[in-house]
Amino acid sequence: MPEIRPVTAQDLPAIALLFQRLLRSEGVELNALADYMKTLFLEGPNYDPDLPSKVHVRDDGTVSGFFGIFPLVMEYAGKTMRAAVCGTFMVEAREDDPFAGARLLRDVLAGPQDLSFTETSNDLATALWRRVNGHVLPDYSLEWLRILRPASFVADRAAERVPAARLITPLLRPFDALAQRRKSNWMGYVPEASRADAFSDADVSEDEAAELIPTFLRQFALRPQWDAERLRYMLAEARQKALHGERVLRVVRARSNGAPVGLYLYYGDAGRLGRVVQILSLPGREGTVIDRMLNHADSRNMPALRGRTQPALLSAMMGRKIAFVHASSTIVHSRHPELMEAFTSGRAFINGLAGEGWTRLIGDRFA
Amino acid sequence: MMGHTGTETMIDDIRTPIRAFIVENFLFGDESQPLPDDMSLIDNDLVDSTGILELVGFIEKEFGLKVEDREIVPANLDSLARIVAYIDGKRAH
Structure with missing residues (x-):
């Protein structure tokens, strides 16, 4: 009889191989990946024996599936809530056991947590979540793109398939300059005088960011209860990714008194699409933080930025020439109606650091 | 005069709604397709992990049963006959 059980260190080589294949x-260098998975899923702040990652094991003892879980303590109405952030979900050999994925998902969702969510569910996994009363959250499920x-953006995208395309990027600058002069065009960016000029932004240390981040979360009815140690751990992990370019972590402050109003974290290099992991702000300062971030990316000659939507940012994103597309879904599951309402009304803070976007599983090479 | 025994009637009480569910959800309402009791739903590409969760949800709601995760296996759910036998067995216990 196939079995679902908590992951052990002995399972990790097989899980790494599954990850590589699927x-x-x-x-990837499988030993390096397995070593990282050990630190991520079996050690440190992400290991909770009561809320473990799970493996699906065939009759012959071989691993055929894995569900990576990150325990997250959250706060709602003064009460502590236990969340399971559902990360890597993979199952193979559906021919010999086509129901393995269904069993694995049901097993994880039946755990002791108050809520479960995933932020990167593909269409197949989304169909599974829907069948077990998972609720897709449209406002959290969009990718945004600001060209x-x-x-240069077109050349960068072409270079994903044909690396030599990057060589022509310098030749395209006149075309980019032309697009920037046509202010009515939804593409192109021209730094203009704005309210954001009353603010400045500067690199911030991980220690300082870890102290600041909780102050930007208080506006959310349901929010992670991170301590500084946990945040420093995640930020240090996020620093090590190799595939998405330099990590940029900056705080936005009022010029008048130096008070912090927001923070952003993205990856990217000149000539390459930047990937935003997190935008945080005080209520009402979302647009300011976005403007400072776009200005910073522009100053580094980046062709575009992309990221994941959060309801708190959507209003500020209107009018800033940002495009939206659905690529994967953020889904929540809970037996508590009040928690579901916090999500559907956009008063929950998830995605990015409250997800799996900070891990090296997304964006590191393991070579 | 032929008649149904009590057991046959109970089995029909299971088979009829399950068959209707399969036709509606996996055959998209196409009554013309054959659906023999022993036809494998997996081998005929009628059901996958997503479909099985739909079927399990239906069984739990329609028959008031709790389907355990370990019971979601082809041996219990891969054909109309196996599904009926599984539900009948659960009811007996």
């Missing part, structure tokens, strides 16, 4: 197009240099 989720990565390029090669700063349209010609």
Whole structure:
């Protein structure tokens, strides 16, 4: 009889191999990946024996599936809530056991947690979640894209398939300059005088960011209860990714008194699409933080920024020439109606650091 | 005169709604397709992990049963006959 049980260190080589086969197009060094998975799922702040990651094991003892879980303590109405952040979900050999994925998902959702959510569910996994009363959250499920240099953006996208395309990027600058002069065009970016000029932004240390982040979360009815140690751990992990370019972590402050009003974290290099992990702000300062971030990316000659939507940011994103597309879904499952309402009304803080976007599983090479 | 025994009637009480569910959800309402009791739903690409969760949800709601995760296996749910036998067995216990 197939079995679902908590992951052990002995399972990790097989899980790394599954990850390589099912989720990565390029090669990874399996020992390095397995070692990282050990630190991520079996050690440190992400290991909770009561809320473990799970493996699906065939009759012959071989691992055929894995569900990576990150325990997260959250706060709602003064009460502590236990969340399972559902990360890597993979099952193979559906021919010999086509129901393995269904059993694995049901097993995880039946755990002791108050709520479960995933932020990167593909269409197949989303169909499974829907069948077990998972609720897709449209406002959390969109990818946003702000093009700063349209010609360079096209070249960067082409370079994903044909690396030599990046060589023509310098030749495209006149076209980008032309797009920037046509202010009516929804593409292109021109730094203009705005309220954001009353604020400045500067690099911030992980220690300082870890102290600041909780102050930006108080506006959310349901929010992570991170301590500084946990945040420092996640920020240090996020620093090590190799595939998405330099990590940029900056705080936005009022010029008048130096008070912090927001923070952003993204990856990217000149000529390459930047990936935003997190935008945080005080209520009402979302647009300011977005403007400072776009200005910073523009100053580094980046062609575009992309990220994941959060309801608190959507209003500020209107009018800033940002495009939206659905690529994967954020889904929540809970037996508590008040928690579901916090999500559907956009008063819950998830995605990015409250997800799996900070882990090296997304965006590191393991080569 | 032929008649149904009590057991046959109980089995029909299970088979009829399950068959209707399969036709509606996995055959998209196409009554013309054959659905023999022993036809494998997996081998005929009628059900996958997503479909099985739909079927399990239906069984739990329609028959008031709790389907355990370990019971979601082809041996219990891969054909109309197996599904009926599984539900009948659960009811007996």
